Amino acid sequence: MIALSKTSSWERVAFPGDIEQMMNLSRKAGRVTLSDVAKHLGVGTMTVSRAINKPQMVSPELRSRIMAAVEQLGYIPNRVAGGLASGKALSIPVILPTLYHSVYVSFLEGLCSVLQVEGYQILLGTTEYRTDTEEQLVSTLLGWWPDGLIIAGVDHSQRTRTLLGSAGIPIVEIMDLSQEPIDLNVGFSHHQVGAAVAEYLAGQGYKHIAYAGTQTEIDFRSMRRIAGFQDTLRRLGLPHHYIQRSHKPSSLALGKELLLGLLEQYPQVDAVFFANDDQAAGALFECQRRGLAVPEKIALMGFNDQEIASQTNPALTSVWTPRREMGRKAAEMLLRRLRGQKLGKKQVDTGFKIVERAST
Amino acid sequence: MIALSKTSSWERVAFPGDIEQMMNLSRKAGRVTLSDVAKHLGVGTMTVSRAINKPQMVSPELRSRIMAAVEQLGYIPNRVAGGLASGKALSIPVILPTLYHSVYVSFLEGLCSVLQVEGYQILLGTTEYRTDTEEQLVSTLLGWWPDGLIIAGVDHSQRTRTLLGSAGIPIVEIMDLSQEPIDLNVGFSHHQVGAAVAEYLAGQGYKHIAYAGTQTEIDFRSMRRIAGFQDTLRRLGLPHHYIQRSHKPSSLALGKELLLGLLEQYPQVDAVFFANDDQAAGALFECQRRGLAVPEKIALMGFNDQEIASQTNPALTSVWTPRREMGRKAAEMLLRRLRGQKLGKKQVDTGFKIVERAST
DNA sequence: ATGAAAGCGCTAACAA
DNA sequence: TTGTTAGCGCTTTCAT
Numbered sequence: 131m132i133a134l135s136k137t138s139s140w141e142r143v144a145f146p147g148d149i150e151q152m153m154n155l156s157r158k159a160g161r162v163t164l165s166d167v168a169k170h171l172g173v174g175t176m177t178v179s180r181a182i183n184k185p186q187m188v189s190p191e192l193r194s195r196i197m198a199a200v201e202q203l204g205y206i207p208n209r210v211a212g213g214l215a216s217g218k219a220l221s222i223p224v225i226l227p228t229l230y231h232s233v234y235v236s237f238l239e240g241l242c243s244v245l246q247v248e249g250y251q252i253l254l255g256t257t258e259y260r261t262d263t264e265e266q267l268v269s270t271l272l273g274w275w276p277d278g279l280i281i282a283g284v285d286h287s288q289r290t291r292t293l294l295g296s297a298g299i300p301i302v303e304i305m306d307l308s309q310e311p312i313d314l315n316v317g318f319s320h321h322q323v324g325a326a327v328a329e330y331l332a333g334q335g336y337k338h339i340a341y342a343g344t345q346t347e348i349d350f351r352s353m354r355r356i357a358g359f360q361d362t363l364r365r366l367g368l369p370h371h372y373i374q375r376s377h378k379p380s381s382l383a384l385g386k387e388l389l390l391g392l393l394e395q396y397p398q399v400d401a402v403f404f405a406n407d408d409q410a411a412g413a414l415f416e417c418q419r420r421g422l423a424v425p426e427k428i429a430l431m432g433f434n435d436q437e438i439a440s441q442t443n444p445a446l447t448s449v450w451t452p453r454r455e456m457g458r459k460a461a462e463m464l465l466r467r468l469r470g471q472k473l474g475k476k477q478v479d480t481g482f483k484i485v486e487r488a489s490t
Numbered sequence: 491m492i493a494l495s496k497t498s499s500w501e502r503v504a505f506p507g508d509i510e511q512m513m514n515l516s517r518k519a520g521r522v523t524l525s526d527v528a529k530h531l532g533v534g535t536m537t538v539s540r541a542i543n544k545p546q547m548v549s550p551e552l553r554s555r556i557m558a559a560v561e562q563l564g565y566i567p568n569r570v571a572g573g574l575a576s577g578k579a580l581s582i583p584v585i586l587p588t589l590y591h592s593v594y595v596s597f598l599e600g601l602c603s604v605l606q607v608e609g610y611q612i613l614l615g616t617t618e619y620r621t622d623t624e625e626q627l628v629s630t631l632l633g634w635w636p637d638g639l640i641i642a643g644v645d646h647s648q649r650t651r652t653l654l655g656s657a658g659i660p661i662v663e664i665m666d667l668s669q670e671p672i673d674l675n676v677g678f679s680h681h682q683v684g685a686a687v688a689e690y691l692a693g694q695g696y697k698h699i700a701y702a703g704t705q706t707e708i709d710f711r712s713m714r715r716i717a718g719f720q721d722t723l724r725r726l727g728l729p730h731h732y733i734q735r736s737h738k739p740s741s742l743a744l745g746k747e748l749l750l751g752l753l754e755q756y757p758q759v760d761a762v763f764f765a766n767d768d769q770a771a772g773a774l775f776e777c778q779r780r781g782l783a784v785p786e787k788i789a790l791m792g793f794n795d796q797e798i799a800s801q802t803n804p805a806l807t808s809v810w811t812p813r814r815e816m817g818r819k820a821a822e823m824l825l826r827r828l829r830g831q832k833l834g835k836k837q838v839d840t841g842f843k844i845v846e847r848a849s850t
Numbered sequence: 851a852t853g854a855a856a857g858c859g860c861t862a863a864c865a866a
Numbered sequence: 867t868t869g870t871t872a873g874c875g876c877t878t879t880c881a882t
Contacts, residue, residue, distance in 0.1 A: 160656070161635075204653070206629060206632050208633060208635055209633040209635075210570055210573045210574050210634060210635050213570045214570050214574050229589065229595045229598060229599065230592070235589045235590065235595065239589065239590070239616075251613060251630070251631075252613075253614075254613075254614045255606075256599075256602065269566060272566050273566050273567050273568060273570075274569050274611070275568055275569075275570050293566075296564060298521070381797055383801060411801075415803055418803050419803055438742060441742040441746075441771075443775055
């Protein structure tokens with residue numbers, strides 16, 4: 131592998147540092163406030179506030195004068211002050227394990243598509259699958275006096291549960307179903323996924339069915355899929371000990387690694403269910419290289435039904451999961467709560483689907 | 491394609507709606523404040539505030555009593571109030587086109603890795619490549635009185651530039667190099683990328699070199715790569731009109747579509763530079779299906795050097811771009827500014843590298 | 851329809 | 867080391 135490289139850096143402008151600092155310090159002084167606008171027009175601050183937030187309460191004539199002044203002076207309402215005064219910050223923290231799985235990105239997009247238009251600001255936090263980070267994030271984010279909070283997963287530390295439970299705001303746990311939700315819950319059963327996949331692969335006639343996944347010690351959802359998977363294999367009288375784990379983060383390369391480890395240890399394996407599509411695709415690429423026919427020699431199956439699953443050769447059977455839909459649903463439930471509307475169900479099972487393609 | 495499905499939803503608990511509402515309304519009343527803690531201990535509010543924010547200024551004995559009370563009462567500092575009082579909200583908005591490109595996700599991670607530990611909260615906004623959305627986001631996010639702001643790209647509406655320029659806080663434009671940065675700037679030259687790739691492919695002996703990309707009308711960086719690409723081909727006396735565009739968002743499937751469109755229109759094309767690795771991979775998968783030898787019949791090249799490029803068969807030549815590094819660098823420059831430290835350069839060219847693999 | 855007063859929860863600046 | 871005073875920019879409440 132050759133690497134050509136082009137790099138250069140240079141200084142653009144030679145502002146003296148003290149000018150930069152001055153600009154920085156002048157921030158406060160430079161900001162236009164509500165009362166600046168009010169003074170400018172000789173009206174009360176409340177009138178300006180109303181013109182902006184409840185236009186119909188201000189006479190059209192005054193209103194347009196105010197809006198003109200707002201525009202002219204470049205006034206931007208201070209949401210921090212507004213939030214403090216009103217007790218509503220219009221912010222909603224979202225706590226996710228990572229953004230490297232496109233699953234969480236899709237979820238976020240679904241969420242944004244509803245919340246952004248309603249004027250809510252999303253405060254993002256990622257835990258990297260660590261419960262202690264999660265706990266700390268919850269605590270930090272609650273400090274913003276959010277209107278609600280959305281958190282991935284249903285497995286939290288006791289302190290996290292206490293914090294969330296006593297925050298007095300709607301909480302939505304997502305991506306999984308909880309036995310005892312803190313408040314609201316949108317997701318599907320990962321145990322059922324594992325069971326359904328085992329049943330499906332067994333139904334296709336495979337006899338030595340393996341599970342391969344990463345970070346299985348800290349990814350509770352993956353663990354639950356394994357449990358459902360093994361339970362079902364056991365019930366069907368099939369071997370259920372073909373489990374390959376790794377502590378490394380998920381990637382295509384890791385799919386290859388997991389596959390090779392599996393084949394070395396258990397050459398008889400004839401089907402593998404991966405913890406996600408990337409790993410399955412990485413394994414498939416390795417099969418292509420080795421001339422291992424898929425699915426004739428070995429069947430491969432992914433999870434989440436990301437785009438790559440439908441594009442490889444052969445295309446990968448996978449489990450479709452409604453991540454964007456979960457995002458929208460979670461946002462909608464939160465909004466209903468915030469508006470004081472009644473909620474039909476506090477827990478929603480969004481289900482999943484096995485999408486059969488050529489790899490099994 | 492068969493689709494098995496499992497879905498169910500049910501009502502978990504039958505709380506009367508009015509209780510839910512009460513809980514919601516009681517939020518304010520239920521919240522423990524700084525003065526609650528102070529009263530509880532019979533000390534001044536400032537002492538509690540100091541014990542939390544500047545521990546070394548409070549006597550160890552009192553400090554531990556305070557921390558115990560904080561823990562016991564479940565006090566969580568209100569960052570909204572603190573932000574208002576201090577004029578520092580410790581928040582930094584990040585405005586990105588989308589999270590669907592893993593490039594922006596990597597950038598975000600790089601950013602978080604520096605800012606999260608320093609106590610800054612990231613406020614996320616995505617524009618979907620729309621300048622009007624960007625303008626609106628800038629305005630909204632500035633309302634949080636952020637300490638700085640990070641924005642992808644260097645092409646903004648005039649109003650956006652004005653808003654950012656007069657905000658009086660450090661601004662970092664990323665992912666590209668600007669002729670006239672608003673303030674700070676970390677990125678690389680997309681024109682240079684296009685030029686370097688054209689030169690590289692021509693150097694490999696290809697004669698009919700094409701560019702394929704999506705949303706080229708609204709993705710200014712892609713446009714700049716095309717410009718550099720065409721300029722160089724022209725200079726080398728090669729045809730430079732093999733350009734395939736689409737208005738659809740980037741995906742593997744679109745790579746296939748772009749490739750097929752290209753081959754239909756210009757059968758003589760012998761090398762294609764795609765706007766990103768996903769598209770190149772999608773095209774490669776289609777070549778596999780059609781038995782089109784890569785690179786013998788047609789050479790394929792990606793952009794960004796995402797993981798998929800190194801895993802396909804053949805592996806894809808690509809252009810490595812330092813997105814995580816840009817994230818870190820942007821965060822560091824911002825922090826230096828916020829600390830009042832001097833900055834070496836206001837603009838940093840992070841460069842790029844052509845990573846040669848088997849597909850060219 | 852408009853304005854005045856009070857205060858959201860916290861911290862800077864000063865005093866003791 | 868600790869406490870007091872004042873006020874951040876806005877909205878609520880109540881008056882006009």
